[in-house]
Amino acid sequence: MTGTPIGDDIVAGLEASPKWLPSKYFYDGRGSALFERITRLPEYYLTRAETAILESNAESVVARCRPEELVELGSGSSRKTRLLLEAMHRSGAGSRYVALDVSDDALRAAEEALLADYAWLEFAGVVGDFHTDLAAIPRRGPRLVAFLGSTIGNLDPAERATFFPQVRDALQRGDAFLLGLDLVKDVGVLEEAYDDAAGITAEFNRNILAVLNRELDADFPIDAFDHVAVFDKVSSWIEMRLRATRDMVVTLPPLDLRVTLLAGEEIRTEISCKFTREQIEAELVSAGLGVEGWMTDGEQRFAIALAMPVGP
Numbered sequence: 475m476t477g478t479p480i481g482d483d484i485v486a487g488l489e490a491s492p493k494w495l496p497s498k499y500f501y502d503g504r505g506s507a508l509f510e511r512i513t514r515l516p517e518y519y520l521t522r523a524e525t526a527i528l529e530s531n532a533e534s535v536v537a538r539c540r541p542e543e544l545v546e547l548g549s550g551s552s553r554k555t556r557l558l559l560e561a562m563h564r565s566g567a568g569s570r571y572v573a574l575d576v577s578d579d580a581l582r583a584a585e586e587a588l589l590a591d592y593a594w595l596e597f598a599g600v601v602g603d604f605h606t607d608l609a610a611i612p613r614r615g616p617r618l619v620a621f622l623g624s625t626i627g628n629l630d631p632a633e634r635a636t637f638f639p640q641v642r643d644a645l646q647r648g649d650a651f652l653l654g655l656d657l658v659k660d661v662g663v664l665e666e667a668y669d670d671a672a673g674i675t676a677e678f679n680r681n682i683l684a685v686l687n688r689e690l691d692a693d694f695p696i697d698a699f700d701h702v703a704v705f706d707k708v709s710s711w712i713e714m715r716l717r718a719t720r721d722m723v724v725t726l727p728p729l730d731l732r733v734t735l736l737a738g739e740e741i742r743t744e745i746s747c748k749f750t751r752e753q754i755e756a757e758l759v760s761a762g763l764g765v766e767g768w769m770t771d772g773e774q775r776f777a778i779a780l781a782m783p784v785g786p
């Protein structure tokens with residue numbers, strides 16, 4: 475998994491009320507593999523919708539900004555990215571791909587799969603955090619930054635207000651930012667996407683406890699947690715939680731932490747915000763990014779925004 479030290483954020487989350495855990499700890503090798511299974515679930519329409527949008531629009535996106543390099547944040551398996559890389563290759567634009575992810579397992583698997591198929595690709599994998607590490611990636615020419623998979627939805631409004639200006643700062647005139655967003659829709663459809671019948675999302679959610687048990691020698695009784703996914707209409711986000719089914723005391727020795735959970739108590743593990751065009755345009759514009767393109771799937775479930783820097 476990642477080389478990032480685990481620690482302070484976990485203490486803060488488990489001592490808070492209500493309790494929460496930082497979602498980046500989902501993605502060890504098993505977590506990344508479970509997420510890949512989520513992307514193929516019948517209920518999880520997001521990946522299919524976003525893929526369809528890229529199939530129809532990758533060519534025109536590349537024609538618009540003619541990137542020398544594609545920088546992808548939270549790249550995961552890089553599977554959808556292939557549509558962009560192939561469009562870059564076909565158009566004779568650049569062939570450099572920088573993939574940034576917290577999961578070195580995911581990066582290694584993506585690198586191997588991509589290089590097996592694309593001999594022309596210049597691949598650079600960066601193990602890092604997209605909240606802090608984008609500025610450290612050197613710009614080698616006209617650049618397309620991609621943030622796909624509705625991962626933006628996993629940032630709360632305050633985090634987005636810090637993140638978008640950092641993206642703006644990583645871009646120059648003529649560069650572009652490609653942002654995949656899940657749109658507000660029927661609550662039943664949203665909640666099922668995060669609570670599938672086969673229980674894969676539940677397994678993914680509980681995996682965060684397995685990561686803490688292994689990395690921090692913690693003793694969460696993983697089977698004693700239920701998966702919960704509810705849409706909060708006011709905040710417009712899906713909230714994923716783990717609900718303790720009995721009273722328990724959990725210890726995390728390296729953090730010198732003892733945590734008491736009562737039966738029914740929940741730990742928040744993830745949010746996934748659902749957007750309207752107006753909402754996200756306003757946020758991008760206030761970060762100095764003008765929306766130059768808005769692409770959706772046929773059913774208007776998902777959108778990809780193409781934004782470009784405006785102003786000086």
Ligand code: SAH
Pocket residue numbers: 497498501506509513521547548549550551552554574575576577580602603604605622623624625
């Ligand atoms: N973009 C892919 C993967 C989405 S899942 C897709 O659309 O299918 C989210 C990805 O972001 C995972 O690969 C996870 O490891 C990564 N990730 C989560 N938090 C991160 C962070 N803070 N910094 C960098 N990568 C992160």
Ligand code: TRP
Pocket residue numbers: 512520623624625626627628667668675678714744745746747
């Ligand atoms: N960003 C995606 C989403 O919000 C992927 C994701 C993150 C996810 N955590 C998840 C998907 C938990 C399912 C369950 O949908």
